[in-house]
Amino acid sequence: MLKKLVISKQRVTDHGEVYTDKREVNAMLDLVKQETERIDSRFLEPACGTGNFLTEILERKLCVVESRYKKSQLDYERNAVLAVSSIYGIDILEDNVVECRNRLFEIFNKKYNSLFKKKAKDACRNAVRFILEKNIIWGDARTLKTVRDKHQPIVFSEWSPVNGSMLKRRDFAFLELLPTDRDRDLSLFSAPERSLYSDLGGEAFLPSPVKDYPLTHYMRVADVEHQ
Numbered sequence: 001m002l003k004k005l006v007i008s009k010q011r012v013t014d015h016g017e018v019y020t021d022k023r024e025v026n027a028m029l030d031l032v033k034q035e036t037e038r039i040d041s042r043f044l045e046p047a048c049g050t051g052n053f054l055t056e057i058l059e060r061k062l063c064v065v066e067s068r069y070k071k072s073q074l075d076y077e078r079n080a081v082l083a084v085s086s087i088y089g090i091d092i093l094e095d096n097v098v099e100c101r102n103r104l105f106e107i108f109n110k111k112y113n114s115l116f117k118k119k120a121k122d123a124c125r126n127a128v129r130f131i132l133e134k135n136i137i138w139g140d141a142r143t144l145k146t147v148r149d150k151h152q153p154i155v156f157s158e159w160s161p162v163n164g165s166m167l168k169r170r171d172f173a174f175l176e177l178l179p180t181d182r183d184r185d186l187s188l189f190s191a192p193e194r195s196l197y198s199d200l201g202g203e204a205f206l207p208s209p210v211k212d213y214p215l216t217h218y219m220r221v222a223d224v225e226h227q
Helices: 009-015 022-036 052-069 073-085 094-119 122-135 218-224
Strands: 043-045 087-091 136-140 155-162 166-173
Touching (some): 052 073, 052 087, 052 094, 073 094, 073 122, 073 155, 073 218, 087 094, 087 122, 094 122, 094 136, 122 155
Parallel strands (some): 043 087
Antiparallel strands (some): 155 166
């Protein structure tokens, strides 16, 4: 069940916080239905609230994972982890961030437990929790900075599958993912500064990672953080 559409008048005044109804969420997502059903298609919600959009996207992705891989626990796990890793969010309110992470985890965990019951692995659950901590960020999408950690630049982790069970993690500054002129005021609508050309002749944008991690098994992604 979704939360009520407005938490409090004060939060609306301070942050413009409202919640989108489930029917409206699905109507909007249906406009990009094919992408919501691609397991590895990435989505970012820059004002994610408690996750009304992101939870619906994960539900759709996990339905695809289940339909394709429910007979193989290994295949289901690594594709479900990939589905989770493709979802990103930012919110300026800490309680929203915590609730969004929890809702996404519970969607994964409920489906995982229903399929594999006692065979479900804590290592897989821990990997999902860790990825959600990296992907759902307490920050301000207007300034591109975190709220915690003395307002550091927002950094997102890219999780790319390699050879089936391995993940390649690369961290990127959110600013570097946007075609923004760093010599001007920060704006999501600035003209591109650093562009190459794609094979089709259009502009392409190739950001550089701020950190590159070694290939890691999908169940051990949290272990690399402290190496």
